[in-house]
Amino acid sequence: MAPITALHTAESAANTRHGTPVVPGIAMGPVIRPAVAVDVSRVGDIQAATPEEESQRFDAAVEAVAARLKARSAEASGVAAEVLAAQVGLVADKGLRKAVTKAIGRGISAEAATVAGVDQFAAMFEQVGGLMAERVTDLKDLGGRVVAELQGLPEPGVPNPDEPSILLAEDLAPADTAGLDASLVVALVTSLGGPTSHTAIIARQLGIPCIVAADVDDIEAGTLVLVNGGNGDVVIDPDPTEAARLIEVDKSTRAAAAAWRGPGATSDGVAIAIYANVQDGPSAKKAAAGPSEGVGLFRSELAFLGRDNEPTVDEQAEEYAAVFAAYGERKVVIRTLDAGSD
Structure with missing residues (x-):
């Protein structure tokens, strides 16, 4: 099988951007970009009502945003459902709510208080670094959604293309991906x-090529690009013949991987x-149909996310039974919920 490599022309080299490869694969299509994020630069100019009224506005906006995220989580599966459930918890976080309420008490609007609270927590996440720093995008996206709800603006999001397309962005939030x-x-x-x-995590679940930390902010919507998730290349206006070859090689590689048991x-x-x-149960059934020999991690704590009350013992037993049924006599390792650590 021919190796999947970069395009081999001087012209393509000049038109190639490089980033960190995350999910391998080859894809080509026109660029699409998310809708412009909500502008929060002038929220400090918004005239505030009484603290009680502003708190009520904030609570109603959070409830509306959380409800939409819950609905999306219910329709999703696997990692996508898990990520959205975590977003529900983040937007309704008691610590964030306390920070916003305290800011409202200083006489500012719910919009300004939301931005202040988000900025406070974002700074904390960045100081911790690592995985927490990578959640700053998620946090700011949620803040933008709350501000949009407060101002009656359309919710930010990704357009629905009518043809196979490449999504380019500065960063993407879980609610988008x-x-x-x-x-x-x-x-x-x-x-x-x-x-x-979360962009990388969801791309892995979807099985589509993904590159991060690439210099692509100046590539306009509609531009034809080829993405090589194996080596991190983004090629602008690729050579059609070479691009077609790479795509065919990638299809053969994917087919071989899908057939492996x-x-x-x-x-x-x-x-x-x-x-x-x-x-x-559904994710276990899907995994059991592949080459896995058992379950190395059954994340039982996720049954508690995205809901107002803890699941009953019968509900949990039903979920456990579905996982066990998918794997029969094969090994299943369960991670139990450590509620006291949260």
């Missing part, structure tokens, strides 16, 4: 983010056990 149609959004490229960002082993024959990471 979790509902993507992989038959129409065939690759993701961001100028920010890292391999553990194990067992896992290194190239020199050392056996490697392959276990799945699941969160419920």
Whole structure:
């Protein structure tokens, strides 16, 4: 099988941007970009009502945003559902609400208080660094959604293309990526983010090429690009013949990977056990149809997310039974909920 490489022309080299490869694969299409984010630069100019009225406005906006996220989480599956459920928890976080309420008490509007609270927590996340720093985009997106709700503006989001397209953005929030149609959004490229960002996580679940930390902010919507998620290249106006070759090679590689059923082993024959990471019965059933030999991590705590009350013992037992049924006599490792640590 021919290797998947970059385009080999001087012209393509001049038109190539490079980033951090996250999910391998080749895709080509016109660029689409998310809607412009809500402008929060002038929220300090908004005239505030009484603190009680502003608090009520904030609570109503949070409730509306959380309800939409919950609805999307219910329609999603796997990692996408998990990510959206976490967003519901973040937008309704007691610490964030306390910071916003305190700011409102100083006589500013709910919009200004929301931005102040988000900025306060974003600074904390950035100071911690690592995974927490990569959640700053998620936090600011939620703040923007709350401000949009307060001002009666359309919710930010990704347009629905009518042909297979490449989504380019500075960064993407979970609410944008979790509902993507992989038959129409065939690759993701961001100028920010890292391999553990929610953009990367959802791209892996969708099975579409993904590159992060790429210099693509000046590439306009409608521009034809080729994305190579294996080496991190984004090629502007690629050579059609070479692009078609790379895409065919990628299709053959994907087909071979999809047909593989194990067992896992290194190239020199050392056996490697392959276990799945699941969160419920449907994800276990899907994983069991592949080459996994069992469940290495059943994330039972996720049954508690995205709901107002804890699941009953019967509901939890039903979820456990569905996972066990998918794997029969095979190994299942369960991570139980440590409620006291949260």
